[in-house]
Amino acid sequence: MxxxxxxxxxxxxxxxxxxxxxxxxxxxxxxxxxxxxxxxxxxxxxxxxxxxxxVILPGDTFLLDFIKDIGLEGQLAWKKTYTGVYVDKAFYSVSNNKEFLLFPPLNLIQKFRLAVTILYASRIRDWKRMEKLTVEEWLIKVGGRKTYEKFWKPLLLAKLGQAYRRVSAVFIWTYIRRLFEARNSSANQEQMGYIKGxxxxxxxxxxxxxxxxxxxxxxxxxxxxxxxxxxxxxxxxxxxxxxxxxxxxxxxxxxxxxxxxxxxxxxxxxxxxGVEYLGVVCMIVLTHKPFTPFYVLNIADEEIPFTGVIGMSTLVDTKETGNCYMTYLPKYILSDDPILRKPDEEIKAWFLDGLMKMYPALKKEDIVDVFINRAFKVQPLQVLNYSEKIxxxxxxxxxxxxxxxxxxxxxxxxxxxxxxxxxxxxxxxxxxxxxxxxxxxxxxxx
Ligand SMILES: Cc1cc2nc3c(=O)[nH]c(=O)nc-3n(C[C@H](O)[C@H](O)[C@H](O)COP(=O)(O)OP(=O)(O)OC[C@H]3O[C@@H](n4cnc5c(N)ncnc54)[C@H](O)[C@@H]3O)c2cc1C
Structure with missing residues (x-):
């Protein structure tokens, strides 16, 4: 055969x-x-x-079984990590369920509505009916506009760029399930893993x-x-x-x-x-010193050109990365967006400017090297009634x-x-x- x-x-x-x-x-x-x-x-x-x-999550059982099957179980490394949000020029940790629900930019009612949204989403089994509503409509309906603007919109922008407006509510349902799986195994604190090398x-x-x-x-x-x-x-x-x-x-x-x-x-x-894809342009910065305590920082600030800061060295030993601190700055955009075709030098200047605005203590001389990687067909855009298009x-x-x-x-x-x-x-x-x-x-x- x-x-x-x-x-x-x-x-x-x-x-x-x-x-x-x-x-x-x-x-x-x-x-x-x-x-x-x-x-x-x-x-x-x-x-x-x-x-x-x-990153590998403790709940990634299918992937972990595969890694075991090919004899690489001994190459896994695990570490506690932190997640943050950048809103109104301030950094907030949302690294465990308590921090998540005490998120300072939200008032008491908004916090309560955030908790309700998460609980409600985690109980939903019939994802098909969520395909009929945009993620924005669904989140506002369940959690209110203020909670949406302060908490969910940054996350949608970080994950989907401006294309989030056309994405169905299934996206947030799957996201909530995966996020909370990561916290289940270690006293509510995120535990993440990687393969050495x-x-x-x-x-x-x-x-x-x-x-x-x-x-x-x-x-x-x-x-x-x-x-x-x-x-x-x-x-x-x-x-x-x-x-x-x-x-x-x-x-x-x-x-x-x-x-x-x-x-x-x-x-x-x-x-x-009709299957549309998001692409990603990603700047990788190598520095002499760390500047982010978070593995993932979602950004809710339209002045900043990238949509997240991924502090790889909060997870991966710097011995793996030439004794430098490695940070990825991704921007997700539709695969036909002209930004994806901008020259590297233009993207570097634009993203570095955003980085210095967010981290004024970071100096040019702290930067060892900068790289631009991009991919055009990354994530299919889960638009309304997506399951009928595939x-x-x-x-x-x-x-x-x-x-x-x-x-x-x-x-x-x-x-x-x-x-x-x-x-x-x-x-x-x-x-x-x-x-x-x-x-x-x-x-x-x-
Ligand atoms: C920025 C980013 C962050 C991510 N973070 C994580 C993470 O933290 N954890 C995680 O588990 N996953 C993560 N992923 C997702 C992970 O990388 C994907 O799930 C996975 O790589 C998808 O694999 P695939 O084989 O389905 O698709 P692809 O990787 O797209 O593979 C398709 C392959 O087909 C090849 N191909 C195309 N045309 C032809 C042709 N004509 N002939 C022959 N070959 C062809 C391509 O070259 C490519 O190698 C991330 C992805 C990105 C881009």
Missing amino acids: KIGIIGGGFMGLALAQKLAAPNRHIKVFEGQAQMGGLATYHDYHSFIWDRFYH GYKTVFDRLAEIFPEQGVDLRLSTAVEHIRPDKDGGIIIEYDGQEEHFDKVIFTAPVNVLEKTVDPALANLKQKGK PQMETLHPDFFVLNTSQFVNDTLNNNSVTRHVNNFLESFSKKISTERPVQSIAQEK
């Missing part, structure tokens, strides 16, 4: 590892020169670390075990076209050649699916059309499947959800994937 996987991001790689079996030949096509997609690594001159910030450790390990598992990983190999074979199975075209597979699973973003897939495999006119795992063809993050209709974007999604797919379709159908039966169906 020959299986093709398109996309060597975390989804495609986890899928390959889990699908591997003695009678299977698996080939993974990755367009970039490095493994890992959005979770890949970057050379910061004196060390290598994740291109974008990644960053995600590169995971990808290096997979690259080591893949050949033993019969997985052939092709980097720098972008798939150009995917079409049905008239004799059954699927043909993948790449680098001016074509190759036949019994089954193909596509894990790259929807825009790539639209460009590469033959209409006989997936009818994207009805299903996939491509399904099963397609028009029995040998072609789609498995990507656009299908997270009630989940946040992270590698735990990715691993869970892969597990669900294998549970539902393992029989269909293992069956090599006789050519004749396909011809009969046609």
